[in-house]
Amino acid sequence: MSKPYxxxxxxxxxxxxxxxxxEGSPLADGAGPSIWQRFAHTxxxxxxxxxxxxxxxxxNRWREDVALMKQLGLQAYRFSISxxxxxxxxxxxxxxxxxxxxxxxxxxxxxxxxxxxATLFHWDLPAALDDRGGWxxxxxxxxxxxxxxxxxQRLDGRVRRWATLNEPWVVTDGxxxxxxxxxxxxxxxxxxxxxxxxxxSHGKAVQAYRAxxxxxxxxxxxxxxxxxxxxxxxxxxxxxxxxxxxNRQYLDPVFLGSYPDELREVFGEAWPDWPPAxxxxxxxxxxxxxxxxxxxxxxxxxxxxxxxxxxxxxQPMHTYTETGWEVFPQGLTDTLLWVKQRYGNPRMFxxxxxxxxxxxxxxxxxxxxARRVRDPLRASYLxxxxxxxxxxxxxxxxxxxxxxWSLLDNLEWSLGYSKRFGVIHVDFETQVRTPKDSARYYxxxxxxxxxxxxxxxx
Ligand code: BGC
Numbered sequence: 249m250s251k252p253y254x255x256x257x258x259x260x261x262x263x264x265x266x267x268x269x270x271e272g273s274p275l276a277d278g279a280g281p282s283i284w285q286r287f288a289h290t291x292x293x294x295x296x297x298x299x300x301x302x303x304x305x306x307x308n309r310w311r312e313d314v315a316l317m318k319q320l321g322l323q324a325y326r327f328s329i330s331x332x333x334x335x336x337x338x339x340x341x342x343x344x345x346x347x348x349x350x351x352x353x354x355x356x357x358x359x360x361x362x363x364x365x366a367t368l369f370h371w372d373l374p375a376a377l378d379d380r381g382g383w384x385x386x387x388x389x390x391x392x393x394x395x396x397x398x399x400x401q402r403l404d405g406r407v408r409r410w411a412t413l414n415e416p417w418v419v420t421d422g423x424x425x426x427x428x429x430x431x432x433x434x435x436x437x438x439x440x441x442x443x444x445x446x447x448x449s450h451g452k453a454v455q456a457y458r459a460x461x462x463x464x465x466x467x468x469x470x471x472x473x474x475x476x477x478x479x480x481x482x483x484x485x486x487x488x489x490x491x492x493x494x495n496r497q498y499l500d501p502v503f504l505g506s507y508p509d510e511l512r513e514v515f516g517e518a519w520p521d522w523p524p525a526x527x528x529x530x531x532x533x534x535x536x537x538x539x540x541x542x543x544x545x546x547x548x549x550x551x552x553x554x555x556x557x558x559x560x561x562x563q564p565m566h567t568y569t570e571t572g573w574e575v576f577p578q579g580l581t582d583t584l585l586w587v588k589q590r591y592g593n594p595r596m597f598x599x600x601x602x603x604x605x606x607x608x609x610x611x612x613x614x615x616x617x618a619r620r621v622r623d624p625l626r627a628s629y630l631x632x633x634x635x636x637x638x639x640x641x642x643x644x645x646x647x648x649x650x651x652x653w654s655l656l657d658n659l660e661w662s663l664g665y666s667k668r669f670g671v672i673h674v675d676f677e678t679q680v681r682t683p684k685d686s687a688r689y690y691x692x693x694x695x696x697x698x699x700x701x702x703x704x705x706x
Pocket of ligand 1: 266269414415418470540600653660661669
């Protein structure tokens with residue numbers, strides 16, 4: 249598709265969040281603790297000692313948040329369900345008050361003409377299941393499928409698009425290999441095992457959906473395209489390893505039924521052999537793949553960087569976000585084309601895309617009392633990346649919609665409240681919400697089906 253930047257009718261414009269990052273009240277009304285509740289309350293784990301105890305207080309303020317989405321003209325909302333809110337021990341006993349929360353949210357969205365898109369697992373594993381080995385215990389695939397079946401039974405029909413897992417790579421790299429995220433392990437032997445059981449759990453949850461589910465189910469992965477820093481054989485090999493580890497480790501099994509060969513090289517003796525039946529379970533037909541895209545990576549060989557032996561190279565003169573990620577919209581077009589070509593043109597959604605840039609803790613107030621947050625860098629980021637999506641669609645990618653990350657400033661995991669990704673500003677002292685300039689710009693893009701991408705963003 250060339251200019252003007254109009255998107256086809258039916259293209260869905262939305263925003264995304266995750267339970268532990270926004271809800272607050274993690275133990276309210278009979279909910280059980282998750283691993284993030286535990287991790288956040290472990291001294292030294294979170295920047296500034298921040299926790300999700302209050303977060304955006306969305307558990308209590310969800311009506312206001314739905315009203316804000318409606319005001320911006322958003323058509324869909326991708327949220328995640330906290331497993332331990334509905335099953336406090338992870339399995340067995342149901343917490344009906346927790347289930348009611350998600351039923352009310354879904355009904356509230358539908359009443360406002362907003363499609364709910366539910367993610368079953370966005371990192372907050374029930375702590376009771378972690379006590380039984382968490383993602384290292386092969387039985388977790390059955391536990392996850394039981395939980396998934398409960399949610400389908402209650403919400404399918406009202407929720408018409410489901411995602412099993414959000415970013416299994418981050419769960420294993422952050423949670424089991426490098427330890428910066430819950431449950432905070434640092435173990436080369438555990439990471440591939442956790443990955444495999446995440447994927448088996450995805451497969452079983454898709455199977456469970458096919459038993460009665462009437463709509464769509466898929467998986468959400470984060471893709472960070474890797475570009476070699478030079479043509480040297482070492483850099484090219486490092487780039488392949490990094491790509492296999494981060495990008496192909498999950499999509500190859502899901503679409504092709506096998507792991508990339510380079511993973512054996514990355515993990516060495518820690519790489520297990522898995523039975524072929526597991527690979528069949530993982531390779532279930534899915535209705536869409538969700539792509540989360542934030543940045544790219546220029547990669548060079550680095551023997552000291554364990555276990556990948558690859559390291560990123562900073563690009564002088566390029567713009568970086570507050571999380572240190574290069575702004576590189578072309579990488580999104582490249583990613584979407586790569587998925588199309590490698591995996592047989594699956595239906596895709598951009599399930600997350602956005603940026604943390606500095607915004608003040610308080611919105612500006614003019615003499616009339618109107619509040620404003622000026623965030624031109626975020627607006628420019630959105631423009632560049634939506635143009636990149638448009639280009640990929642023009643080159644034949646089947647893309648059903650775009651979800652900005654994030655609706656609200658929220659808890660950026662172990663970085664606490666120090667990084668703001670929202671198009672809506674949250675004053676964490678008062679919980680006052682203020683749509684930033686980027687939200688107004690996004691609303692214009694949505695209302696014009698993309699045509700507003702043509703001009704400037706003020
Ligand atoms: C995650 C979000 C996170 C965002 C920014 C993604 O990895 O799905 O939960 O806040 O990126 O880091």
